[in-house]
Amino acid sequence: MKEELLKLMLEYTNERINTDKELMDKIIEIVVNDQELNKYVRKISFLDKAPREKKWLNVAEYQPALKKLIIHTKVLSDVLEESIESKLFFNPSEKNLYRNVMITQIMLHELEHAKQ
Secondary structure, eight states: OHHHHHHHHHHHHHTTOOOHHHHHHHHHHHHHHHHTOTTTOOEEEEEOSOOSSOSSOOSEEEETTTTEEEEEHHHHHHHHHHHHHTOTTOOHHHHHHHHHHHHHHHHHHHHHHHHO
16 A cells, blocks of 8 residues: 555656646545445545635544545645745655645545544
C-alpha cells in the first residue's frame, strides 16, 4: 500500500496533475482495498460548497452511521492554497509534491477513523 501511494503521489507530481478529486479517489481506493474497509466506507461525497450550519469547517469527515466519507473540496482547496503559498522557498514541483502529500495525509487520517 505504501509503495502504491508513493508511486501515485510521484506520478501526480511529475506529471503536474492537479485533479484533486481524482487523486483523492485513487488514494481512498488503494487504502480501502488494502485495509479491507469496504464495509466501513460505502459512500464518498465531494462537496464543493462549505456547509452553512457550521461555524468551523473540516476539510474532510467520516460519518460512521452512514459509512460515508465527505470531502469539502472548497475548504480543502483553501487550506492547501494557504499552506503552500507560505512555503516561499519551494519551487513549483516541490509545491505540487507538498500538496499531494497533504492530500494523502488528510485522506489517510479520515480513513483511520473508518478503520477504528
